[in-house]
Amino acid sequence: xxxxxxxxxxxxxxxxxxxxxxxxxxxxxxxxxxxxxGMGTPAMSRILGQIRDVYGDPIFIRSSRRxxxxxxxxxxxxxxxxxAAEAEALLRRQETSPETIVIGPMDVSGxxxxxxxxxxxxxxxxxxxxxxxxxxxRKLAALGKVEDARxxxxxxxxxxxxxxxxxxxxxxxxxxxAFSIILEGKADPVQVGALLSVMHFRGETAAELxxxxxxxxxxxxxxxxxxxxHLDWPAYISPKSRRMPWFLQAALLLAQCGYRILLHxxxxxxxxxxxxxxxxxxxxxxxxxxxxxxxxxxxxxxxxYVPIAALSSQIHRLLSLYSVLETxxxxxxxxxxxxxxxxxxxxxxVVRPAYRDxxxxxxxxxxYRNMTILGASRDAAEATPFxxxxxLRLVDGRAEDLFVxxxxxxxxxxxxxxxxxxxxxxxWKGTVRDERAVAIITHTVAVALLTMSKSAESFEEHLRxxxxxxxxxxxxxxxxxxxxxxxxxxxxxSVADPG
Numbered sequence: 001x002x003x004x005x006x007x008x009x010x011x012x013x014x015x016x017x018x019x020x021x022x023x024x025x026x027x028x029x030x031x032x033x034x035x036x037x038g039m040g041t042p043a044m045s046r047i048l049g050q051i052r053d054v055y056g057d058p059i060f061i062r063s064s065r066r067x068x069x070x071x072x073x074x075x076x077x078x079x080x081x082x083x084a085a086e087a088e089a090l091l092r093r094q095e096t097s098p099e100t101i102v103i104g105p106m107d108v109s110g111x112x113x114x115x116x117x118x119x120x121x122x123x124x125x126x127x128x129x130x131x132x133x134x135x136x137x138r139k140l141a142a143l144g145k146v147e148d149a150r151x152x153x154x155x156x157x158x159x160x161x162x163x164x165x166x167x168x169x170x171x172x173x174x175x176x177x178a179f180s181i182i183l184e185g186k187a188d189p190v191q192v193g194a195l196l197s198v199m200h201f202r203g204e205t206a207a208e209l210x211x212x213x214x215x216x217x218x219x220x221x222x223x224x225x226x227x228x229x230h231l232d233w234p235a236y237i238s239p240k241s242r243r244m245p246w247f248l249q250a251a252l253l254l255a256q257c258g259y260r261i262l263l264h265x266x267x268x269x270x271x272x273x274x275x276x277x278x279x280x281x282x283x284x285x286x287x288x289x290x291x292x293x294x295x296x297x298x299x300x301x302x303x304x305y306v307p308i309a310a311l312s313s314q315i316h317r318l319l320s321l322y323s324v325l326e327t328x329x330x331x332x333x334x335x336x337x338x339x340x341x342x343x344x345x346x347x348x349x350v351v352r353p354a355y356r357d358x359x360x361x362x363x364x365x366x367x368y369r370n371m372t373i374l375g376a377s378r379d380a381a382e383a384t385p386f387x388x389x390x391x392l393r394l395v396d397g398r399a400e401d402l403f404v405x406x407x408x409x410x411x412x413x414x415x416x417x418x419x420x421x422x423x424x425x426x427x428w429k430g431t432v433r434d435e436r437a438v439a440i441i442t443h444t445v446a447v448a449l450l451t452m453s454k455s456a457e458s459f460e461e462h463l464r465x466x467x468x469x470x471x472x473x474x475x476x477x478x479x480x481x482x483x484x485x486x487x488x489x490x491x492x493x494s495v496a497d498p499g
Contacts, residue, residue, distance in 0.1 A: 029067060030045055068206075153188075204330050206362040234380070248285060252283055347372045357392065410435035
């Protein structure tokens, strides 16, 4: 008898957890979810801990503004909302007749779901004539079926921007549709600003970023068979940044070893010379005005830098909205995920801590197998060896974290009458000695080798290899044109001894 009682109590407890999870998903805040459920914040925090234990998933990642659901939590959102809405309907006397309880089609698992999941839990008090959440949700669902692209985009904006208690994040397919409409030039400019501003203010989800990235990849026409790229290296740094791009020297060092590296960013176009473009040209990295030119450059030199304007003028214009809005937008967040040449490995720098998990989750949704995300001081993959850091990785599709301890910081050198570009170039040529810069470069190379490697070598082993490559860089410059890569340590052809 005791066992049966405990089993019943467990089931009731699990139902309570699902209703609490529904409130958390709708509110994006433990405090507001507790208020909605009529309990204290500490109690809701304990329930969230129980939910995490049940599913073995973090469920939420805390950002500066709100709780961001994990991809697993997002995948359950509509089914949990349908369950909560049905429970509420059954408990309202005026809506307990079979005619008014509407259950939609079965999903792939055979479970009933309502066709247009309500966007929120029902308020305890409704004004006379006030539309129910289900009514609003079904109106949006109907808009999503129309052919008019602007009306479909309006539906997506309403879905995320109707206010607290009346909105939800977009699914991956919805986000892909919304961004596709924008990239095809079918959106009203006001709609573009509204979607990007609301999404940025609320905080993007992994599913939304993945949907945006899918739309961008389809728009660009992701290349795969035509080009062999080993590492995708996005470099969308702020136009206001005055830091020296040591990561470019790390990328060129890898190219000299036989790896094919694709750099792409928002600095420069066919008719402009930005700081990143000038630095790339100074050390011989080809700056390409088209994807075809990039393929040729990588075949010849093993490396290419492609401004985003050469891949998509529409995305370039969207990124340029920064000067109008004076703030970042979801476009900046999605660019590291585009991987325009379908490289098997990608390395990116993400400034905001909460977004590092977000980008890894989005990469996992997109099916990326090998990825490393660095906590960088700019939106480009460049190591920060003088402070401890954690590398967030996808290794053959599995999420892994790697802690890298800090090393002592050498003395920084003054420019001594040189321009910053002359000093930066001097480090590469060896006419300027800067141990601090060399440490940044070699640690960045080590992270890249770790990202591409299929072996079980440790970060320290890759770092020793990177330091050796730096010492031998001028002797190994011809190897970037070989087009063949031999395994590390494979006898006389080893890149450890490029001479």
